[in-house]
Amino acid sequence: MKSLVEAAKALAEGFATTFNHLFRRPVTEEYPEVHRVLPARTRARIVLTLDPDGEERCVACYLCSAVCPVSCISMQSAEKEDGRRYASWFRINFARCIYCGLCEEACPTSAIQLTPYFETCERDILRLVYEKEDLLVQHQGKDKEYNFYKVAGVVTRLAGKGEHAREEKPVNVKTNLP
Amino acid sequence: MIMWFAGLILLIVKLAVVLGFLLFLAAYLVWVERKFLARLQIRYGPNRAGRYGLLQPIADTVKMLTKEDTIPDGADKGLFCLAPAVVAMTAMLMFAVVPFGPELSVFGRKVPLVITDLNIGLLFVFALSSLGVYGVALGGWASNSKYSLLGGIRGAAQMISYELALGLSLVPIVMLARSFSVVDIVQAQERYPFILVQPVAFVIFMISAMAESKRIPFDLPEAENELVAGFHTEYSGIRFGLFFLGEYVHMQVLGALVAVLFLGGWRGPFLPPPVWLFIKIILVVLFMIWTRGTLPRLRYDQLMTLGWKMLIPLALLNIVVTGAVVLF
Amino acid sequence: MEPVVSAGALSPWEPGVFALFVYGLLICVFVGSQLFIAGWLGEKKPSAEKSRPYECGVIPTGSARLRYPVPFYLVAVFFLIFDVEGAYILTWAVSYEELGWIGWAQMSFFIAVLLLGLAYLWVKGGLDWMPLPRKE
Amino acid sequence: MPRLIIDEREIEVPPGTKVIDAAERLGILIPRFCYHEGLGAVGACRMCAVQFVEGPVKGLQMSCMVDAQDGMVVSTSHEEAVEFRRFIIECLMLNHPHDCPVCDEGGQCLLQDETVSGGHGLRRYQGKKRTYRDQYLGELIAHEMNRCIHCYRCSRFYQEFSGYRDLGPLQIANRVFYGRFKDGPLESPFSGNLVDICPTGVYTDKPSRYKARRWDLQRTPSVCIHCSLGCNTVANARYREVVRVEARFSGEVNGHFICDRGRFGFPYTNLPGRPRTARTAGGECSQGEAVAAAAEKLREISSTFGPQAVACFGSSRNSLETQCMLKRICRLQGWQVPGFFVDPALERRVRAAVSLLDASAGVSMREVERADCVVAAGVDPVNEAPMLALAMRQAFRRGAEILVADPRPIFLPFPFIHVPVSMERMDSFLEGLARLAGESSDGTGVREADLLSQIVQNGGLASSDLPLPVSFCRALFGSQNPVVLCGTECVRESTLPAAAALARDLRKGRDRAGLLYVLPGANAFGAGLLNSQGHPGFSRLLESVESGSVRALIVTESDPLNDFCHRDRLLGTLGKLDLLVVMDFLDSETARMAHVFLPTTTHFESGSCFVNHEGRLQYAEAVHHGGIPIEQAGGGSHPPRVYRGDIPGEGPKAAWVILAELGRTLGIPDRDLLGLGPWSLIGEEIPSLKRLEGTVFPPEGIRILSDGDPVQWVQGPEARDGEDDRGAVPPGDFFEILLTHWTFGTEELSSRSGPLQKVEKEPYGMMHSDDARVLGFSEGDRIVLSLEGGQIRFRLSVADRMGRGVLVLPRHRKLAWRNIPEMPCFVPRDRIRREDS
Incomplete structure (x- = not known):
């Protein structure tokens, strides 16, 4: 009997709670009219950023495509005249992307970054396949400073052997001097 | 003969109005349910199709009519097509015995505001309600899908179990009204609605009715997070729509039955009788939606325990007690 | 009580079987027209993927016409018994006044026996939905 | 058989096994950089340190330098060893550049693996990094010395294993540099192996530069088809394109390495002009x-x-x-x-080779490596089957004496005795050797001088041509495991049975004497098996x-x-x-x-x-x-953006x-x-x-050569009809033209490879310096050879160590050798003249 009373009480409480909700203001944000300002770290549309010198950061190292759990990133790396490695083509299939952000985490040059912009809907699914020109943006994204080729130690137009940050002059292999 | 045709035309008009209203109400019940449920959950609910989403039912109808109707491989085509029609038609037929007002005088002849005043009205309701089980069970079986099959079996077992409690809970009402005719039962409530004298029967009937209409917390046949969509997993387009329509008409009919059997039917002050009935139906239905917004789904064994171990014995005892009290 | 089919059964003025028949016809017309309109308006692009029974992305194997678990069968049998008994109770319900206390006593006995049967099922585990852990 | 315990598991290994190998047998992979199974141990990198807990050796030792001995108890995961290895990896990483993302080794880098597995995640060193200038090492290998960790694998392979001297270590201490004295292409036709053995990205594959990461490659065991050796390779493909071929270890065929022809010869399969319809x-x-x-x-x-x-x-x-x-x-x-x-004589030679080989005679390359005396007749290993030269070098390194009888100028990456016997006299030369072997095995006193003069006579050699040292004869007679190598490309038909006879004679009184025919083409053996009879030529x-x-x-x-x-x-x-x-x-x-x-x-x-x-x-x-x-289908830019069901x-x-x-x-x-x-x-x-x-x-x-009874696989060649293989040597003033293969540029498939076309030499003909003097030619002259089929123009190169009366021309695609009417071809002296500008 006691448990019956308790059950009835519990039921009544439940009904009362939902009933009270009737008079609360809905928490829904009406999306297309109201655009919520998303945090900068929201994971949505992916971009390729430039380094502070205004050159492409992506060196097409394939780490993002390796780490991508849905295999939506593909690319081909190539070498520029000045010795920079770059992506001759770079493709992200946003129809497949799950915006997990692993590519951003894997990127050693801060090139690939996720932005809060998420309205990438298209009627034709092929238009969700973004090429490099669609992905490139003209800024540094979240990482303003990093410039991979300044520290990498590979010869590019920026610096030759021994001219990068924290490098000694090249060893003269033909001298006997210590 | 002229009178006969005039009567026929009048009858058809009356029936069409009633059926139209029934369907319109069913369609808007969907809107009401979504809206009400949304507010229970601090949301807005549909608000895109028309003002306050009022055109939502129309949009849904158009969508269902134009969607592709797929039949899965290996399905029993005949039964697959028949099942939704069975569900929808039985639900709509059930409304035939519900009176929605006193007799009306037209051309000097009395036109009763009920479609058919069968003297076995309640049994007719039970019979159709049992027939409706076929729709669910066959739909589940014919789909050639495991989810559908499970949903169908569950639905059948649940509906026949609660059918018993439903039937037994109404015995006291019949005893009080001394008739199976629903019209007579309404008449019998001239002095007081039966809910006052039969609260236990009301509770049993309410619970059973919700279980009969497969609504949360008794929606095990379609439990979406375990059975995808249960017996109608494989249905699309208008066939799915008919299942849907059936469910909402069923809800409405059960609401009407509650109103008629326990709440005095169309009786009420100031307003015309059909409006009173309408208000009562809506109140019952809103209560059902409120329940949906409040209670979680039962487990299947809990469902069966509730039906067999609580409601049936309670209903039986209620009969005995009522009999004794009435005789006394 | 009047007979079900009265003299004015075919009168459209009477709320009788004829009205029910017309109502049923109307419903049939409505459902039929819905199906027809849908068949006419609906899209038709069948494909193997679409017509495959849905199993959350897994390709179904074997027949979907599985054998039912036994409890469902039991429920069906119990329903049969109790529904038949329910019919007796309903017949008593309309005429309990004529039958009076004797009738009530008989029906109470009948209901008691019915409840006893239910209790028997209960004790025997016929109403347990799953094999419960046996209490030691 | 020493028994030792490694990580609480006991194992018995053959004497002389290093502890690092013993551990590997147990499935315990001790970290290493300098140790390589094919190259042996030097103990340079200090990475394979393990703790010897009990037994004859105690304390922290390099597992690659310690032979397994009885009673040793070794712990690879001992606290001290782990700590030591962690410091070692940190030290190795001090100067390592920050360029893994742009390094082609990334993903297959041993240094990367060991750094990660050793837990070295953060650089503590804040000083400046040592740098080197890189060298241009030709079109096949890219050089990036900053990445070097000084394991000496490259110089050990290049100098010790393969015998070429142009790449090696310079400088001392922390400034050790591996490279050439001057920039320039590597001379070795085995240079591609540097890519495989380098534990980090100092040497990377230039043709497949930046094409793909290891994890993206479809890799499958394959077989090299650029010569008859059938070296085992791993083919790597990506985007419907074979991008790289690597060596695959095979204990019996090629060991750990392959030659550059096999490594860089694959691009014929990707050529844009390849017919597809x-x-x-x-x-x-x-x-x-x-x-x-x-x-x-x-x-x-x-x-x-x-x-x-x-x-x-x-x-x-x-x-x-x-x-x-x-x-x-x-x-x-x-x-x-x-x-x-196409050459009926070649067809018969292959058929003969196949019929003469049986299980008791035929040897694999591994057995050539183990030989203690090698006689090569009519074969130019570096040019015809490069890996055979490497196998012979291993035999040489183990002390084998090697003699090559061939009129062509032969280069091999090790000292050997070159006897420029003419093709005509090759059989009698071999018969002479066989007779020597036979007579020496009699045990009767053999007068070497007599025998030598006999060989000279039989070989038709001038005595000045025969520096055949007595020591070689002694080595041949005293050898336990001699091997006879014989070519099929240029030799006469009778040379093949002669080589087989020599092998048979050598087998008397010995466990084994091997016979190896270098066949023309990857599946020449199969052709020989099937081509038993009936084909007219x-x-x-x-x-x-x-x-x-x-x-x-x-x-x-x-x-x-x-x-x-x-x-x-x-x-x-x-x-x-x-x-x-x-x-x-x-x-x-x-x-x-x-x-x-x-x-x-x-x-x-x-x-x-x-x-x-x-x-x-x-x-x-x-x-x-x-x-x-995909690169071609996309026309160079990104791949096409269309869905299609087919490829x-x-x-x-x-x-x-x-x-x-x-x-x-x-x-x-x-x-x-x-x-x-x-x-x-x-x-x-x-x-x-x-x-x-x-x-x-x-x-x-x-x-497929079964042991036991030598199976007569095919019928031997039918009796010579005297039509194709002209027996008679034209007298006197005739030059025999020998059409030979070169390592690069002559083989049908690899000569279509872009990278190899960049490294192949311009074709030139070769002649003995005496012959050239008589004709009045000198090195570098442009020569015209007028034949019935047309003229052949080439630049002349003269050599001392080659047969007289032969003109060696490569089957180079840039040389009009197809103007030769038929083989063998004898040209009168007056048909060879200098082209006057």
């Missing part, structure tokens, strides 16, 4: 239509002129399946027996075409115009055919002449069997499914499948063709291989 006279069409057109015409020809009017021709680069299917169809249709070589075939008795020719994966000497005659003859059906994966000249052309797949695209020089049946698995490489350019099928379809169209029941499946097909055609059916194919292949 079938063609008939009416233009491009589907494979099925082309087969139907060919079948219709063939039916017409064989009903009009009889089935013998149809001839088939394969090659030694066919897979075994293709060769078997070709033979089968010819037999079932009553066509002429198929041939596989290619020149007879040409005659019957000219006379009109042969009307149709089916050529499968073969380019007679590439191999045949007398080009003009062949062109005219092919033009006379009613029907020329060509199936090939190359855009060859013959293919362009075809009436019906059917594209085929390479062995990278459909798995194929090849039988190498020692009769080892090896299976090269398909690495990708074919189709036009562009997937038309080609394996040649044997096309042949089977042709057979089916001609009415052969399916169960006799494709229904058989490849294994049954091979078993049906080569009955001795029937036993292989259903066996699980082992990774090292199946040696």
Whole structure:
């Protein structure tokens, strides 16, 4: 009997709670009219950023495509005249992307970054396949400073052997001097 | 003969109005349910199709009519097509015995505001309600899908179990009204609605009715997070729509039955009788939606325990007690 | 009580079987027209993927016409018994006044026996939905 | 047999095993950089430190430097060892650049793996990094010295293992530099192995630079088909393109390494001009239509002129399946027996080689490495089969004496005795050696001087040509495990039995004496097995075409115009055919002449069997499914943005499948063709291989020469008809032209490789300096050779260590050697003159 009373009480409480909700203001944000300002770290549309010198950061190292759990990133790396490695083509299939952000985490040059912009809907699914020109943006994204080729130690137009940050002059292999 | 045709035309008009209203109400019940449920959950609910989403039912109808109707491989085509029609038609037929007002005088002849005043009205309701089980069970079986099959079996077992409690809970009402005719039962409530004298029967009937209409917390046949969509997993387009329509008409009919059997039917002050009935139906239905917004789904064994171990014995005892009290 | 089919059964003025028949016809017309309109308006692009029974992305194997678990069968049998008994109770319900206390006593006995049967099922585990852990 | 305990597990190993190897047998991989199974231990990197807890050695020691001994208890995960290794990796990483993302080694980098597994995640060193200037090392290998960790693997491989001296360590201490003294291409034809052995990214593969990461590659065990050795490789493909070939360890064939021809010779499979659609006279069409057109015409020809009017021709680069299917169809249709070589004499030589090899005589390259005395006759290993030279070098490093008898100038990366015997005298030279061996085994006193003079006489050598030291004869007589190597490319037919006889004679009184024939082509052995009898020879075939008795020719994966000497005659003859059906994966000249052309797949695209020089049946698995490489399909930019259900350019099928379809169209029941499946097909055609059916194919292949009774695999060559292989040496003033292979630029497939075309030498002819002096020529002169077929122009190079009276010309694609009317070719002196500018 006691448990019956308790059950009835519990039921009544439940009904009362939902009933009270009737008079609360809905928490829904009406999306297309109201655009919520998303945090900068929201994971949505992916971009390729430039380094502070205004050159492409992506060196097409394939780490993002390796780490991508849905295999939506593909690319081909190539070498520029000045010795920079770059992506001759770079493709992200946003129809497949799950915006997990692993590519951003894997990127050693801060090139690939996720932005809060998420309205990438298209009627034709092929238009969700973004090429490099669609992905490139003209800024540094979240990482303003990093410039991979300044520290990498590979010869590019920026610096030759021994001219990068924290490098000694090249060893003269033909001298006997210590 | 002229009178006969005039009567026929009048009858058809009356029936069409009633059926139209029934369907319109069913369609808007969907809107009401979504809206009400949304507010229970601090949301807005549909608000895109028309003002306050009022055109939502129309949009849904158009969508269902134009969607592709797929039949899965290996399905029993005949039964697959028949099942939704069975569900929808039985639900709509059930409304035939519900009176929605006193007799009306037209051309000097009395036109009763009920479609058919069968003297076995309640049994007719039970019979159709049992027939409706076929729709669910066959739909589940014919789909050639495991989810559908499970949903169908569950639905059948649940509906026949609660059918018993439903039937037994109404015995006291019949005893009080001394008739199976629903019209007579309404008449019998001239002095007081039966809910006052039969609260236990009301509770049993309410619970059973919700279980009969497969609504949360008794929606095990379609439990979406375990059975995808249960017996109608494989249905699309208008066939799915008919299942849907059936469910909402069923809800409405059960609401009407509650109103008629326990709440005095169309009786009420100031307003015309059909409006009173309408208000009562809506109140019952809103209560059902409120329940949906409040209670979680039962487990299947809990469902069966509730039906067999609580409601049936309670209903039986209620009969005995009522009999004794009435005789006394 | 009047007979079900009265003299004015075919009168459209009477709320009788004829009205029910017309109502049923109307419903049939409505459902039929819905199906027809849908068949006419609906899209038709069948494909193997679409017509495959849905199993959350897994390709179904074997027949979907599985054998039912036994409890469902039991429920069906119990329903049969109790529904038949329910019919007796309903017949008593309309005429309990004529039958009076004797009738009530008989029906109470009948209901008691019915409840006893239910209790028997209960004790025997016929109403347990799953094999419960046996209490030691 | 020492027993020791490593990480609480006991193991017994052969004496002399290093602890690092013993651990590997237990499945415990001790970190290492400098230790390499093929190169041995130096203990340079200090990475393989383990703790010796009990036993004869105690404390922290390098596991690669300590022999396993009884009673040792070793802990690889001892606290001290782990700590030590962590410091070592940190030290190695001090100067390592921050360039993994742009380094091609990333993903297959041992240093990366050990750094990560050793837990070194953060650089504590804040000082400046040492840097080096990189060198240009040619078109095959990229150099990036900053990444070096000074393990000495490269210099050990380059200098010690392969015997070339132009790359090695310079400087001392922390400034050690590996490279050449001056920038310039590496001289070794084995330089590609530097990429494989370098534990980090100092040496990377230039042709596949930035193409792909290891994890993106489709990798599959394959077999090299650029010579008859059948080295084991790993083929790597990406985006429908073979991008890299790496060496695969094979204990019996190539060990850990392969040559650059095998490593960089694959691009023929990716060439943009590779034919992908079938063609008939009416233009491009589907494979099925082309087969139907060919079948219709063939039916017409064989009903009009009889089935013998149809001839088939394969090659030694066919897979075994293709060769078997070709033979089968010819037999079932009553066509002429198929041939596989354009040179009838070569055909007979291969047949002879196959028949002379048996299990007791034939040796693998591994056995050559273990030989203590090697006699090579008529073979130029570096040029014909480069890895054989490396095997001989290993024999040399173990103390073997090596003698090469060949009139050509021979270079080998180790000291050896070169006897420039002419091809004509080669057999008698070998017979002389055999006699010496026989007489010395009698035990009777042998007067070496007599024997030597006998050899001189038999070899037809001038005494000045014979620095054949007595020590070599002694070494040969005293050897326990001598090996006779013999070429087939340039030698006379009688040399092959002579070499076999020498091996047989050497076997007397010894456990073993090996015999190895270097065959012309990856599957020349298979061709020899199948080509037992009935084929008239290619020149007879040409005659019957000219006379009109042969009307149709089916050529499968073969380019007679590439191999045949007398080009003009062949062109005219092919033009006379009613029907020329060509199936090939190359855009060859013959293919362009075809009436019906059917594209085929390479062995990278459909798995194929090849039988190498020692009769080892090896299976090269398909690495990708074919189709036009995505780079080409995309026209250089990004790949096409369209959905399509098929693969562009997937038309080609394996040649044997096309042949089977042709057979089916001609009415052969399916169960006799494709229904058989490849294994049954091979078993049906080569009955001795029937036993292989259903066996699980082992990774090292199946040696089909069975032990025990020497099986007569094929019938030996029929009696010489004296027609092709002209016996008589023209007297006096004639030069014999020897057409030879070069490491790069002459082999049919690899000469189409872009990277190798960049490193190959410009073709030149070679002549003895005495001959040149007599003719008044000097080094670098432009020479014109006037022959009936036309003129051959080349630059002359003179040498002292070569036979007199020979003119050595490479079968180089840039040299008009096909103007030579037929082989062997003797040219009067007056036909050779200097070209006056």
